[in-house]
Amino acid sequence: MSGRSVQNMQMQKQLTIGETSALCAVSVRMLRHWESMGLLHPTRDSNGYRLYSEDDIARIRRIRLYRDLGLTTDQIRAVLDGPATETLSLMREQRTRISEHITQLQLILQDINELSAYAHNTKEDENMDNPYANEAHDRWGDSPQWMEYAEYRTRTDDAQQQADLDAMQALELELAQAMRDGVKPGSEAANELALRHRESLTWYHVTPSMHVCLAKMYVNDSRFRAHYDSIEPGLATWLHDVIAAQVATEGVDAEHARWE
Incomplete structure (x- = not known):
């Protein structure tokens, strides 16, 4: 049936x-x-x-x-x-607010994608004649995230960077298992997983506000959603909810979080 x-x-x-x-x-x-x-x-x-x-x-x-x-x-x-008129008025206000929020998220996504693309091209980026490296440096050279990423690259070798990637992938599998086990966003177990996920983002320091901004990308961007949902259907949304609930314990309103 x-x-x-x-x-x-x-x-x-x-x-x-x-x-x-x-x-x-x-x-x-x-x-x-x-x-x-x-x-x-x-x-x-x-x-x-x-x-x-x-x-x-x-x-x-x-x-x-x-x-x-x-x-x-x-x-x-x-x-x-x-009355219906009040409903329409509120819905128009919310539509305007959501449109503005989408625009902001698109700008955040553009910046994150550019920095992530640079990080995934480590071998090519070592050659400063690489056009993308020059372009990325021009855009991100003065940003805190770029400086932190450069420091990370300096203090870690290829083996450590691969180990960090392997640890992140292992955590993603653990997140999927937690979702299958029925772990609820906001629970002690879920909050611990959210903190571990934030700690696994080793390229640069991620604040609670930045963390929930990333979580929104996992849901709103088809590439991020496809990645997480390929591990376990629904994982992107579940992880977003887990992160949003955890940052709330640190005083961050997920709805109004900003990239810092």
Whole structure:
């Protein structure tokens, strides 16, 4: 039976909080929190257990969308219960904000790709007559990342650089296994993995803010996503969520993080 058929069967009756959590990929704790904030209004059965209707499920999906768009709880409540004109106004504001954010991410991606391309061409870059080396040096020569990378190249030999690469690849396999094991973003185990991932980026110092910017690239750039998802389907998104949750413990808002 197809997933759509199963879903349609589920939607023909009211769902328990556990069934709703599984269907909507929202934790039971979050459903209860949204209810306490006045965003959800499930009915109760004779024993006092929550029941969610088809309209409730649709509302949950709208809440998830608006939360992903960065709306506050008050804004989400206004959109859900307010007039259509208010919804349109907020959506226009969010579209403008997202467009600006995409532009910023594209600029960050361009810079990261250029520096990464330089790093992956180590043999050719040793010859300063190489046109790409000259171009990269002109662009990055005064940047902190370039200076840190140059120091890394100076203090490590080819064997150490290969060992660092091997360690990163081994960690990626460990990340994939953690995802398969059900490790949740924000958990102690996930936070430890996020810190180890940051430490594995040995070319230059990566701050928490820079780390979550990289995590966004893993999701938004098709090449990064293809790399991680080739290791384990869904790994790019999971790793992004793990990193975003960890940097939050260091006071970094993933939504507004900047490349430093």
